[in-house]
Amino acid sequence: MKTEFDVVVLWWWVAGISAAISARREWKSVVIIERNSLLWGLATCWLIHWFEPLCDGRWKQIIYSQAEELLRLSIKYWYKTLDEKRLHWSRGRWRYATMFNPNLFALSLVKLLDNEWVKIFFESQISEINFKNSKITSVDIYTIEGKINIKWKVFIDATWSGYAWKMVWIPYKNGKNYLTYTTTSYKRWLQKPIFERTGASLYGTDHPKGVRMFNNASQDDVNDYLLIGQTLALKEYEKWVKKDLSILPCMVQLRKISMLKGGYILSNKDLCKRFDDSIWVVWVFDTPWYRYEIPVRCLFNKKIKNLFFAGRIISSYGDARETTRVIPVCILTWEVTWIMASLLIDKKEIILQQLHEKEISRWIKIHYK
Ligand SMILES: Cc1cc2nc3c(=O)[nH]c(=O)nc-3n(C[C@H](O)[C@H](O)[C@H](O)COP(=O)(O)OP(=O)(O)OC[C@H]3O[C@@H](n4cnc5c(N)ncnc54)[C@H](O)[C@@H]3O)c2cc1C
Secondary structure, eight states: OOOEEEEEEESOSHHHHHHHHHHHHTTOOEEEEOSSSSOOSTTTTTSOOEEOOSBOTTSOBOOOHHHHHHHHHHTSSSOOOOBTTTBEEETTEEESOEEOOHHHHHHHHHHHHHHTTOEEETTOEEEEEEEETTEEEEEEEEETTEEEEEEEEEEEEOOSSOHHHHHTTOOEEOOOOOOEEEEEEOSSSSSSOEEEEEEOOTTOTTOOTTOOOOOSOOHHHHHHHHHHHHHHHHHHHHTTSSOOOOBOOOSOOOSSOOEEOOSOOBOGGGTTOOOTTEEEEEEOTTSTTOEEEEEGGGGOOTTSTTEEEOGGGSSBOTHHHHHHTSHHHHHHHHHHHHHHHHHHHHHSSOOHHHHHHHHHHTTSSOOOO
16 A cells, blocks of 8 residues: 655645645645545535635625636536526525535545545544654555555644644634534425524524534533534424434534634734735625735744645634635645645745646636726
């Protein structure tokens, strides 16, 4: 079995896949470690079915590249709610966004990875991360054949807990979470599934009375969140509030989990601010006339040289974090961490100008007027 790779994508989902595909397209060997038997992440485990917009509030597309590629893949087989001319009506305006079917998205992603020759270790779990001189040298993973050691040059952490980073004592900050337990029902209308929410909206309305907040991203939080959510969902079924429960989510639905402290923490004060090392502009999805630029420093901490963070754990806080934690932005962060990884492998260092050139050539960084 091959156990040496250029890049290891450690737990992934939308974010990790983007890195893996980018790496393969530059002929780097890549492995994805997946602890489940399906490629599970929030957007494929029947919790999320809505791809937030790739445009600003004025209809102008601002996110391209792999976020767009994956958005189109998510609706390749079903749910063609993306109308090229009129886009999608959301929160009072037309947006470049779509609903998608998570099952078909998960299967399409496996096919894509297979076509790109990305190696996937299914049902494998990282047990140990080995470091030497502020670099990660290898990981031990538990597989069906027992423990094996995998070596690689660059490591990308896409877990929602920042697992690898926490092991090297990088400071982190957790977010405030209400209880939301989303289930899916097929039977009421046959044309498309219905997603039903028990508990709170994004803004905390309907947070169940007497239920605590979930602010530590601890094992206790995970246990209680799932236990309370599942009990409440069943209660609503008994009371006929929920008419059917066809699919249950298989991931804990904490929105704001661990945020790792990078070289810069993006926060509310950075609204509409320009950064020389910004990697792109993103729009606040529910307030589309507000935007953030994300400095590249949000994707790493100098303490460890060959480890990057991407997806929902990047260094951002407050409202800025609400902006960076949604699907298209998670994909973008991963694509950029991959470019950084490839620069590190080929050139031994990351030069900002080269990073920007690569981003521009891939339509990640666009000039916004
Ligand atoms: C309730 C809720 C509603 C949302 N609604 C939307 C929406 O409508 N539209 C939108 O665009 N976004 C929405 N989001 C946000 C969005 O879905 C996620 O932030 C995004 O999908 C995260 O992608 P990711 O790849 O960064 O992480 P994840 O999808 O969290 O993937 C991380 C993966 O790492 C694995 N993992 C973590 N720790 C470990 C470990 N120690 N060992 C092994 N594996 C591990 C997990 O199992 C998971 O598969 C919502 C989020 C929540 C919680």
